[in-house]
Amino acid sequence: MSRASIRAVPDRSSQDAPPGAATADEPTAPRGASSTTITLCPDGPLLVRGDVELFDADGERVEPRRSTVALCRCGASAIKPFCDGTHKVNGFRSDV
């Protein structure tokens, strides 16, 4: 099982990036030590990149249809667990 790293979006700017993280000159998405990352999009979803398996409470696999997925964080998506953009119209605000 892969180890996930969770990183808030502002940490991704190059000036305070941790060792190994992307800089403006590197063609990479946010990367810590893990091959799987979760990006906290401000006022928006959790953007999940990398090797990850998704299951519901009964252990049934939820098949992601793309390599990068956005998981709903506002709770109002009509296609949960995925984001459908509803956070933009329901006033959802996140701390990070």
Next chain:
Amino acid sequence: MLDQALTMPLPSPRGPLSTALLDLLTRDVDDAAARAFARTTQDEVAGRSDLVDDDDVQVTLLCLYELHHRGLTGVDDAWEWHPSVIDARRHIEAPFEAELRSRVTVPETSATTASEVAATLFELAAADSGPSVARFVAKRATRDQVDELLMHRSVYQLKEADPHTWAIPRLSGAPKAALVEIQTDEYGGGRPERVHSTLFAQTMREAGLDDTYGAYLDDVPASTLAPVNMMSMFGLQRRLRGAIVGHLAAYEMTSSIPCRLYSTGLQRVGLGPGATEYFDEHVEADAVHEQIAGRDLAGRLAEAEPALLPDILFGAAACLTVDGWSGERMIERWSAGESSLRTHRSAQPLLQGA
């Protein structure tokens, strides 16, 4: 024939300029005739205003760009980079770009970081007050109007994502990776049946429409061609890489919620899951893409090349504005009980039963 399936059929001319272009392109390459066409273009365009709504100009420009996309059926590929044809294109592009820059309101911003630029773009997209074709389709559109919508959209959606792909070699580092991440998804992530343009073709077939590339070109007005030409113009020119990036960000940011409404509308008029799959896919995909496009693509590009920020915002605002004009015309016609097409082919039984 394979050639016919890949290339765009020649449209009908809509005035003297497109008549001259189609006459030129259906000949063997002829330098003198091409020079004459470039002069004709310069003279014709100089006398016109409102190029966005000029059917003759927009269909001419679409054909000129199509030389760089999939080509035109029966037209010699040698025309693509003929200097006089490029010269003629420049005679249209320069005033077209100038018109867009004068008519599109670009927001002021003090944003500098990727997150600030993304926030600015999300605010711009949220403030878009144009008429909502998606809401109309969800609630009111008839089956004929849904068919018309698909015919309008087919001009771009059957080559969906291609104009933005031209930006990839003009970028580097994080913005390049972000654009490739989005485009990989647009092109099905390695699965041909999931290519977005292929899903749109499926929608057209499910609706009984012709999914041939360019099949409805003659039916759609200048206001439908202008947004497509604008994308090709932004995408083909490295100078405008900020604009094509901003365009993509705004496009993605105004897609997932409208696509849910389109899907609702298609279901309401009786179309099935095979028809709505394209729109359902975009609800999920574009909720991902808008996050990548805002911060990792547009935001990181603005950090890497701050001088491009005004064009990033111009491209985003132009996307919303020009698509808005196109939608406004459709809703005006529909609200008046008229067809939004130049022709009334949707009323013919041929299409319904095709």
